[in-house]
Amino acid sequence: MTMTPQEVQQHFMAYLEATECTVIEKSPEHITVKLSPQADKTLTNRPYYWGFVERTGAPAETLSFNFVFDSEAYDERLAKAKEADTESKLAAPAQDQILSRYYGNAPILPVLGPGRIQRENVGYGSSRLNQIWNASREEGKCLYLFQQRDKEPGPRSRSTPYEQWLGVCFKVEFSCDLKREELYYLGISLSSRAISANFPGILEGRDLTPRLPESVHVRPAILSLKEAASILENHLIQQLSKLDYEWASLARERLEDEWLVIDGYYEDLLKEQDEEKKALIEAQYQNRRSEMQWQYEPKVSLSTITCGLFHLCSPVNAST
Numbered sequence: 140m141t142m143t144p145q146e147v148q149q150h151f152m153a154y155l156e157a158t159e160c161t162v163i164e165k166s167p168e169h170i171t172v173k174l175s176p177q178a179d180k181t182l183t184n185r186p187y188y189w190g191f192v193e194r195t196g197a198p199a200e201t202l203s204f205n206f207v208f209d210s211e212a213y214d215e216r217l218a219k220a221k222e223a224d225t226e227s228k229l230a231a232p233a234q235d236q237i238l239s240r241y242y243g244n245a246p247i248l249p250v251l252g253p254g255r256i257q258r259e260n261v262g263y264g265s266s267r268l269n270q271i272w273n274a275s276r277e278e279g280k281c282l283y284l285f286q287q288r289d290k291e292p293g294p295r296s297r298s299t300p301y302e303q304w305l306g307v308c309f310k311v312e313f314s315c316d317l318k319r320e321e322l323y324y325l326g327i328s329l330s331s332r333a334i335s336a337n338f339p340g341i342l343e344g345r346d347l348t349p350r351l352p353e354s355v356h357v358r359p360a361i362l363s364l365k366e367a368a369s370i371l372e373n374h375l376i377q378q379l380s381k382l383d384y385e386w387a388s389l390a391r392e393r394l395e396d397e398w399l400v401i402d403g404y405y406e407d408l409l410k411e412q413d414e415e416k417k418a419l420i421e422a423q424y425q426n427r428r429s430e431m432q433w434q435y436e437p438k439v440s441l442s443t444i445t446c447g448l449f450h451l452c453s454p455v456n457a458s459t
Contacts (some may be wrong), residue, residue, distance in 0.1 A: 142263040144168070144208040144209040144262070145167070145208070147208050147261060147262060147263060147268060148167075148170065148208045150268065150271065150272075151170065151206060151208075151261065151268075151271060152170070153275075154178075154271050154274065154275055155170075155172055155178065157275075158174075158175050158177045158178040158181075159175045159177070160172045160173065160174050160175045160178050161173040161175070163203065163256075166213075166216075167209070167212075168207060168208060168209040168210075168212045168213035168216065169205060169206060169207045169208060169209075169213050170205075170206050170208075171203065171204070171205045171206075171256060172203065172204055172206065173201060173202075173203045174201045174202055174203070174204065175201065176189075176199050176201060178201075179199075179201040179202055181274045181278070182267075182270060182271075182274065183202055202257070203255070203256045203257070204256065204257050204258075204259060205256050205257065205258040205259070206259055206261050206267070207258060207259065207260045207261065208261055208262070210260045272444060275444075275445060276444050276445055280445060280446070281445070281446050281447060281448070282306075282445070282446075282447030282448070282449070283349060283447065283448050284347040284348065284349055284447060284448075284449050284450070285301070285347065285348055285349070285350065285351055285352055285355075285449075285450045286301070286345045286346065286347055286352075286449070286450060286451045286452050287345075287346040287347070287348050287352060288352050288354075288355070288452070297354075298354050298355060298356045299352075299354060299355045299356070299452060300355075300356060300357075300358055300452075300453040301355050301356065301357045301358065301450040301451060301452060301453065302328055302329075302330050302331075302357075302358050302450070302451055302452075302453045302455055303328070303329040303330065303357060303358070303360055303448060303449070303450055304326050304327065304328055304329070304335075304338075304341070304448070304449045304450075304451055304455065305326065305327050305329060305364060305367040305368065305371070305446065305447075305448055305449075306324065306325070306326040306338045306342070306446060306447045306448075306449055307324070307325055307326075307368065307371050307443055307445075307446040308322060308323070308324045308443070308444040308445050308446070309322070309323045309324075309325065309371075309372075309375055309441060309442070309443060309444070310322055310441075310442050310443075310444050311323060311375075311379065311439065311440070311441055312438075312439070312440045312441075312442075313386070313437075313438075313439055314437075314438045314439075314440070315386070315387070315390035315393075315434075315435050315436065315437045315438070316390065316393065316434050316435050317386075317390075322444070323336075323375055323378075324337070324338045324339050325338055325371045325374065325375060326338030326341060326371075326449075327362070327367045327370055327371050328455065329360035329361065329362045329364075329367055330358045330359065330360055330361060332361070332362060332370070333455075334370070334371070334374055336378075341451070341455060341456070342449065345451065347449070355450075357450060358453065364448070368446075372441070375441070376441070379439065379441075384437070386437070387437035390435050390436070390437045391435070391436075391437065393435050394431060394432065394435035394436065397431040397435060398428060398431060401424070401427050401428055401431065405420065405423075405424045405427075408420050408424075409421065409424065
């Protein structure tokens with residue numbers, strides 16, 4: 140499983156909006172954004188600059204980026220735009236006539252510093268996307284949100300029942316000499332024990348806020364957060380057990396082949412008569428076999444990226 144450019148862009152937008160960055164330009168292939176102070180501190184690795192700003196109270200200048208999610212489509216669109224407007228793109232800026240008469244035309248210098256917009260191609264597996272995920276995991280490890288009511292409650296309106304849902308985004312890593320990662324976003328009701336395998340589908344279209352709305356009451360929970368998290372993890376493990384693991388069998392076959400190569404190489408060397416040299420060779424031999432086992436042995440690891448407690452208007456359709 141991988142992620143499309145559109146899915147990568149959605150993840151980026153979620154983080155940029157949450158950190159209140161300013162969108163300068165956006166298309167299906169890219170987004171140009173001026174970072175907020177919070178995002179700049181997290182993404183640009185400028186601790187000395189931000190230390191200076193905080194010590195002196197100087198106005199902060201955040202960096203701008205052009206994040207490109209589909210480089211081929213983006214470059215093709217730029218090329219077409221350049222062809223359509225070649226003359227205006229190549230025209231030199233007007234020079235001061237009096238200064239140019241005495242000193243000649245001044246060269247056009249590149250824009251440097253905070254005003255410069257840096258381009259970065261971003262895709263699934265890129266370091267920038269991983270940085271966004273790490274920042275989201277650190278800054279938003281656990282959310283606590285309420286669904287906003289569609290209408291403001293009147294003076295005699297009834298209290299609206301809210302249902303507590305624990306949502307957890309799991310990352311599953313399948314690794315051998317190759318690696319594949321998959322994301323699973325599950326949810327479970329603390330009141331009914333209902334499980335949703337597509338929790339983003341339940342949250343879609345709901346206006347969520349950290350502020351508790353008026354005239355609502357939360358249904359009592361029959362599960363603790365620890366119990367709910369354990370149920371979700373066991374549910375995911377059961378789902379993973381039903382997958383096709385032919386890749387693991389193939390990886391073990393490759394491991395056996397590598398061991399045969401190592402055994403053949405060291406077969407004569409292990410016949411060394413000198414005990415001291417033989418001990419060194421045996422140690423090298425075991426290390427090589429251990430290295431190959433670490434590289435090729437199939438492994439499945441499960442980790443949590445983020446989680447949240449969501450208070451949603453009842454009833455909630457868990458099959459969404």
